[in-house]
Amino acid sequence: MNYVILHNELTTDPLVRDYSTMSDAEAAVDLNTIYRTRTLERLDQADVFNAVVVAEFAALSADGRQEVWDIVQVGGASGLWVRSGDTARERFIALFGAESDTIEALAALLTEDISRAQELGLGAVKPGHVTKARAL
Numbered sequence: 001m002n003y004v005i006l007h008n009e010l011t012t013d014p015l016v017r018d019y020s021t022m023s024d025a026e027a028a029v030d031l032n033t034i035y036r037t038r039t040l041e042r043l044d045q046a047d048v049f050n051a052v053v054v055a056e057f058a059a060l061s062a063d064g065r066q067e068v069w070d071i072v073q074v075g076g077a078s079g080l081w082v083r084s085g086d087t088a089r090e091r092f093i094a095l096f097g098a099e100s101d102t103i104e105a106l107a108a109l110l111t112e113d114i115s116r117a118q119e120l121g122l123g124a125v126k127p128g129h130v131t132k133a134r135a136l
Contacts, residue, residue: 005120006031006133015116024130031117031125038119040110042079045072051105056096064095082110 010019010027019027049072057065071088074080082089096102117125 001125001129001132002122003129003133003136006122006125006129007136009116009120010130010133017116024127024134027130028125028127031122031130032115034113034115036114036116036119037111038114040112041081041083043082043106043109044079047109048072048080048082048106051102051109052096053101053105056100056102060095067091068095082106 009031013019017030019030022030052068057068060068071091072080074088080088092106093103117123122129
């Protein structure tokens with residue numbers, strides 16, 4: 001547990017959660033509650049391929065289908081880069097069309113629901129962690 005980050009969150013309360021009025025247990029519950037989102041920079045290749053709509057894939061030319069397959073293979077164990085402007089993202093949009101069901105399915109994968117603790121890189125926060133952080 002990074003108590004400095006947790007201490008700063010509890011004392012500065014940047015999201016105005018009103019931690020100062022919460023018990024240690026309440027603050028821990030709040031920090032672990034999933035109410036935030038983050039945009040992913042990489043996606044698992046299997047998730048990408050599974051998001052491809054079969055009918056849209058079949059409608060591509062043979063070269064287009066091969067390019068999709070090649071792009072899916074590029075990511076390796078760490079996943080496929082899908083940030084705005086990344087080649088894989090731009091090519092998928094060009095191949096399938098920005099309004100296609102495939103692109104909509106892929107866009108849905110880009111957002112991950114997380115807790116504030118996860119957003120801060122803390123993992124799961126327990127009441128004892130809050131007690132120690134407040135004591136700093």
